[in-house]
Amino acid sequence: MKKLLVLIVSLTLMLLSACSLEPPGWAKPAEKKNLKDVKIGLSVSTLNNPFFVDLKNGVIKEAKALGMQVKVVDAQNDSAKQVSDVEDLIQQGSDILLINPTDSAAISAAVQSANNIGIPVITLDRSADKGKVKTLVASDNIKGGEMAGKYLVEKLGKNAKVAELEGVPGASATRERGKGFHNIADKNLKVTAKQSADFDRTKGLNVMENLIQAHPDIKAVFAHNDEMALGAIEAINSSGKNIMVIGFDGNEDALNSIKAGKMEATVAQQPVLIGQLAVKAGRDVLKGKKVEKMIPAPLKLVTKK
Numbered sequence: 001m002k003k004l005l006v007l008i009v010s011l012t013l014m015l016l017s018a019c020s021l022e023p024p025g026w027a028k029p030a031e032k033k034n035l036k037d038v039k040i041g042l043s044v045s046t047l048n049n050p051f052f053v054d055l056k057n058g059v060i061k062e063a064k065a066l067g068m069q070v071k072v073v074d075a076q077n078d079s080a081k082q083v084s085d086v087e088d089l090i091q092q093g094s095d096i097l098l099i100n101p102t103d104s105a106a107i108s109a110a111v112q113s114a115n116n117i118g119i120p121v122i123t124l125d126r127s128a129d130k131g132k133v134k135t136l137v138a139s140d141n142i143k144g145g146e147m148a149g150k151y152l153v154e155k156l157g158k159n160a161k162v163a164e165l166e167g168v169p170g171a172s173a174t175r176e177r178g179k180g181f182h183n184i185a186d187k188n189l190k191v192t193a194k195q196s197a198d199f200d201r202t203k204g205l206n207v208m209e210n211l212i213q214a215h216p217d218i219k220a221v222f223a224h225n226d227e228m229a230l231g232a233i234e235a236i237n238s239s240g241k242n243i244m245v246i247g248f249d250g251n252e253d254a255l256n257s258i259k260a261g262k263m264e265a266t267v268a269q270q271p272v273l274i275g276q277l278a279v280k281a282g283r284d285v286l287k288g289k290k291v292e293k294m295i296p297a298p299l300k301l302v303t304k305k
Contacts, residue, residue: 035066035067035068035283035286036067036068037095038068038069038095038096038282038283038286039068039069039070039071039092039093039094039095040059040063040068040069040070040071040094040095040096040097040098040279040282041071041073041086041089041090041092041094041096041097041098042056042059042070042071042072042073042097042098042099042100043073043075043082043085043086043089043097043098043099043100044056044072044073044074044075044100045075045077045082045100045101045102045126045171046074046075046076046077046102046199047074047076048076048077049199049225049227050227050251050252050253051225051226051227051249051251051269051271052100052125052271054251054271054272054275055100055124055125055271055272055274055275056072056275057272057275058271058272058273058274058275058276058278058279059072059098059275059276059278059279060072060275061272061275061276062275062276062279062280063279066279066283068279068283071089071092071094073085073086073088073089075102077102077168077198077199077200078102079101079102079103079106079107079170080106082099082101082102082103082106082107082110083106083107083109083110086099086107086110086111086113086114087110087113090113090114090117090119094119095119095286096119096120096121096122096282096285096286097114097119097120097121097122098122098123098124098278098279098282099111099121099122099123099124099128100123100124100125100126101123101126101127101128101171101172102168102171103168103170103171104126104127104128104129104170104171104172104175105129105130105170106170107128108128108129108130108131109131110131111128111130111131111132111133112130112131112132114131115131115132120134120282120285120286121133121134122134122135122136122137122278122281122282122285123135123136123137123138124136124137124138124274124275124278125137125138125139125173125271125274126138126171126172126173127172129172134281134285134291135281135285135291135292135293135294135295136293136294136295137274137277137278137281137295137297138173138274138294138295138296138297139269139270139274139296139297139298139299140296140299141172141173141176141177141180142176142177142179142180142183143180143299144177144180144248144267144269144299145176145177145178145179145180145181145182145183145184145222145248145267146180146181146183146184147180147267147299147301148177148180148181148222148246148248148265148267148301149180149181149182149183149184149185149188149189149222150184151246151265151301151303152185152189152220152222152244152246153184153188153189155220155244155264156189156219156220156244158188158189159188159189159190160189160190160219160220161189161190161192161215161217161218161219162185162189162190162191162192162218162219162220162221162222163191163192163193163194163208163211163215163218163220163221163222164178164181164185164191164193164194164195164221164222164223164224165194165195165196165197165204165207165208165221165222165223165224165228165229165232166178166194166195166196166197166224167196167197167198167199167224167225167228168196168198168199169196171199173224174196174224177224177248178194178224181222185222192215192217192218193211193214193215193218195207195210195211197223197228197231199224199225199227199228200227200228200231201227201228201230201231202231203228203231204223204227204228204229204230204231204232204235205231205232205234205235206231206235207228207231207232208221208231208232208234208235208236209235209238209239212235212236212239212241212243216241218243219243219244220243220244220245220246220264221243221244221245221246222246223245223246223247223248224248225247225248225249226247226248226249226250226251226253226254226263226266227249227251228247229245229246229247229248229254229263229266230247230253230254230257230263232245233245233257233262233263237262244264245262245263245264246263246264246265246266246267247263247265247266247267248266248267248269249266249267249268249269249271250266250267250268250269250270250300250302254266255268255302258302258303258304259304261304264303264304265301265302265303266301266302267299267300267301267302268299268300268301268302269297269299270297270298273297274297277295277297278295281295
C-alpha cells in the first residue's frame, strides 16, 4: 500500500512538474526542529573499499553526535541495485538522502524520484548528472588529478611514458580525476595506455599485468584510487620491473605501502571528514538554511618522507 502511495504521489508530481520544477508546498518536508526525529538514508557505492567504509563511519559518527538516525545500504558497485536501494530508503521514510553514486548518470533517476516527493538529496564524493542535489561534498578531483600529473613530471621529466588505471566508467570521480591528470599529462607526458579497472584491487592487478605486457617501457602508472594502485603494485612486483605507482584516496593500506617504499605516492582524501560534512550540511538543509552547491574537503599529496 505504501509503495502504491509513493508511486501515485510521484506520478502526480511528475505531471505537475510540466508546469513547475518545484514540488507543491504540501510535498516539501517540514523543517526539522528536533534532530532526534531525523532519519538519514545513506546509500554507499560499495563497502568493499576502505575509503567508503571510512566515509560511512564519518556519517554515522556525526549523526550520532547530533542525535540523528542512519540507515545504511550498500550498492555493491551495482548501479541498478543502488537505484532500488534508494527507492527503498524513500519508502522507509527517510527525511534526507546522502548518496555516494556508483554511476553518476544511473543514479539520476533515484535523485529525481526523491525530488518529486520533496526529500532533499546530498551527494558524497561523486555527483549526480541529473536531478536536484542540495550540495556535493567531495574533494576537488580535478585538482587531485593535476597533483598526480605534476608529481610525475617532476620525478620523471617531460615526455616520460606512463599508463593510467581508470575508475568505474560513468562515475564523476573517474571523469574528473582523469581530466585533471590529462590537463598536465597531455602537455608534459606520454600516456601510452589507459584502461578501466573499476576502482577494484583485483581488477587493477589483472589490467596492470596486461598493460605491462603490451607496453613494457612505461615508467609510471597513475591509478584513480588506491585499491587499483595496490593491485598494480602486485603485478609490477611479479614482473620484476621498476614502475612508479601513484594512487588516490590515502587509505591505510596505501599509506603503509608508501612507508614500505612500494607505492610512490597517493593523493590523500579525508573520507571521514566528507561523511561528517555531509551530515552537517543535511542538518542545515532540514533546518531551512542555505548551503553551498559544493563543499570541498582538502587534499594532500603523501609521499615517503
